[in-house]
Amino acid sequence: MHSVFTEFAINSKATRQDVERAAHKLLCCPGVEGVELFGSIARQGYGNDVDLILIVSDDLAQEFIFHVHRLLETKRYRHDQGKGFYGARALRRVAAAATLGRKKFNNIYAHASKWTTPHLIEVFLFPADWRKQLHELQAIYPHRDPEFMKKIAKDAVVLLDGKDRHPSGCVCEVCGGLG
Numbered sequence: 001m002h003s004v005f006t007e008f009a010i011n012s013k014a015t016r017q018d019v020e021r022a023a024h025k026l027l028c029c030p031g032v033e034g035v036e037l038f039g040s041i042a043r044q045g046y047g048n049d050v051d052l053i054l055i056v057s058d059d060l061a062q063e064f065i066f067h068v069h070r071l072l073e074t075k076r077y078r079h080d081q082g083k084g085f086y087g088a089r090a091l092r093r094v095a096a097a098a099t100l101g102r103k104k105f106n107n108i109y110a111h112a113s114k115w116t117t118p119h120l121i122e123v124f125l126f127p128a129d130w131r132k133q134l135h136e137l138q139a140i141y142p143h144r145d146p147e148f149m150k151k152i153a154k155d156a157v158v159l160l161d162g163k164d165r166h167p168s169g170c171v172c173e174v175c176g177g178l179g
């Protein structure tokens with residue numbers, strides 16, 4: 001009995017391969033210029049937290065910040081103010097959709113999620129040079145852990161950049177099979 005549950009716990013984790021497929025799908029979203037991974041899956045190759053950084057232009061990164069703060073003021077997400085940026089999961093996803101185009105992003109996100117189910121994909125929209133702005137980003141995205149951004153930078157690995165985007169109309173299992 002013990003081994004069955006242990007196996008299930010291991011099998012239900014997302015793997016680096018699952019995440020790479022999801023990342024490929026997210027790269028199909030206009031405005032996404034690259035994808036980086038941090039957290040447990042970046043460190044050990046599997047885990048429960050699919051923490052992805054979507055690299056966007058400086059303008060879109062600013063827009064994401066605007067939407068995060070705008071949403072924090074709404075009745076629906078006001079309770080997220082105490083959670084800090086990492087805890088505000090749904091809010092980050094809604095802010096990403098508002099930044100990248102709601103319909104397009106939500107559709108691509110839903111398809112990307114099929115590779116990591118039951119684990120939700122966590123999205124952060126950062127500019128390409130985010131590693132040079134850890135202090136500023138930490139200030140903009142308050143977190144209980146004052147080293148939060150530094151820890152992300154320590155873990156983060158580049159999964160894909162713009163050159164990895166498949167041509168439009170690609171029918172591989174990531175682009176085609178799942179829409």
Ligand SMILES: [Zn+2]
Nearest residue numbers: 166170172175
């Ligand atoms: Zn493809």
